Amino acid sequence: MSSARKQDRTRESKVEFCYGLLRSRILEGTYVPGYRLVINQLAQETGVSTIPLREALRRLQSDGLVELVRNVGARVAVFDAAQVEHTLQILARLEGYATAISAPRMTAAAVGRSRAINDRMTEALEAFDPTAFTALNREFHFSIYEHCPDAHLRSLLEAEWTRLDHMRRPASGYAPGRARRSVAEHGRILDLIAGHAAPDEIERAAFAHKNATAGAADGARVASHK
Numbered sequence: 218m219s220s221a222r223k224q225d226r227t228r229e230s231k232v233e234f235c236y237g238l239l240r241s242r243i244l245e246g247t248y249v250p251g252y253r254l255v256i257n258q259l260a261q262e263t264g265v266s267t268i269p270l271r272e273a274l275r276r277l278q279s280d281g282l283v284e285l286v287r288n289v290g291a292r293v294a295v296f297d298a299a300q301v302e303h304t305l306q307i308l309a310r311l312e313g314y315a316t317a318i319s320a321p322r323m324t325a326a327a328v329g330r331s332r333a334i335n336d337r338m339t340e341a342l343e344a345f346d347p348t349a350f351t352a353l354n355r356e357f358h359f360s361i362y363e364h365c366p367d368a369h370l371r372s373l374l375e376a377e378w379t380r381l382d383h384m385r386r387p388a389s390g391y392a393p394g395r396a397r398r399s400v401a402e403h404g405r406i407l408d409l410i411a412g413h414a415a416p417d418e419i420e421r422a423a424f425a426h427k428n429a430t431a432g433a434a435d436g437a438r439v440a441s442h443k
Contacts, residue, residue, distance in 0.1 A: 234265065235272075238263065244383055250293050256270055256291070281294060296384040304377060309431060315370050317419045330360055335403045342400065398429070399430065
């Protein structure tokens with residue numbers, strides 16, 4: 218391998234290291250929304266030069282997790298309730314289609330695994346555990362997406378869910394009334410899949426489910442401004 222190619226691979230590995238480290242800290246809440254990401258400080262902390270760090274920050278900006286602010290520099294992205302609602306509306310469209318094309322590829326055993334996750338969501342709800350409920354909600358939907366034959370669509374869903382996870386910490390997206398309806402809607406979607414319903418019917422049900430969540434987010438936003 219030439220010296221130039223070795224240098225390229227070394228640089229790429231450093232970028233991946235920086236990207237993974239910063240991304241995990243953002244999603245775990247170590248770096249909260251608005252936290253300034255100062256290149257020189259990060260370079261000292263990680264022992265990596267500024268060039269890989271800048272490239273990693275550009276990737277995180279593309280992911281929607283970092284924003285560049287004039288006279289401030291790079292910081293962890295800050296979102297408001299309207300942006301959460303907008304992301305949920307995008308997810309509603311993506312999920313509707315993804316669920317419809319995943320359904321024919323789900324066996325009875327796969328549907329059973331999704332039902333088991335939904336049952337655990339009910340248990341988390343009864344135990345007043347919003348963090349577990351939110352994590353299980355994601356697990357439920359991805360137990361369906363894993364059967365989606367479109368790899369690009371799966372990557373889009375992953376990106377939007379990741380962005381949504383950052384926008385709202387687990388407990389902040391939890392409303393008991395909406396949560397109970399959500400579990401019931403999950404059951405309805407699985408009934409349609411198990412019953413081999415028409416793809417457009419499954420798509421409408423999955424879209425309506427996520428759109429209702431967006432509506433609940435909008436209702437909460439309006440109420441908070443009264």
